[in-house]
Amino acid sequence: MKSSEGSRSWSIGEVAERFGIATHVLRHWESVGLLHPSREGGSRRRYEKPDVYAVAMILRAKEAGFGLDDIREMFDTDDPVRRTAILGRHRNALAVRIAQAQASLALIDCGLDCDHDDIASCPHFHAAIEARIGALAPW
Known part of the structure; x- marks a missing residue:
């Protein structure tokens, strides 16, 4: 129409x-x-x-x-400061999600490239998991 x-x-x-x-x-x-x-x-x-x-x-x-x-x-909003604040807040959250997704992709790639029968025994896989544990707050 x-x-x-x-x-x-x-x-x-x-x-x-x-x-x-x-x-x-x-x-x-x-x-x-x-x-x-x-x-x-x-x-x-x-x-x-x-x-x-x-x-x-x-x-x-x-x-x-x-x-x-x-x-x-x-x-x-017609206020660029307000719009910039909203965009900035979401940009930071998106950057965190992207970093997490990239780390997850690296872990999957590690698993796909692993020649070990048991992925849990792979030193490269352990290093990727330890990197995630290190990202947590201290125990």
Whole structure:
């Protein structure tokens, strides 16, 4: 369907299918103020390009660990200091998660490369596990 400006618009089902999410997720995001699709005839939602970009931004932010409240706050604020604070907080948390994932990947790679019959007897595997134990607070 075309909008009044002649640009393409999409139904809620088309947008949900495009992103691999359920339509109720889009409705929920609308109910919490993250999305504002236009209404066709007052009832059917129509998503235009800015709405589709908003869905992509929400999904990317969620993948980075943002909650819906922080996403809404970033969308709503015109204050760059406030937005920078939100982004900084999440950047630090994401950096920690990335480091943990990299350490986990290294442990898996160690296990895959191990020639020992029992991985628990592998010195390289022990070193990777001891590195994790060392990351804990002192006993």
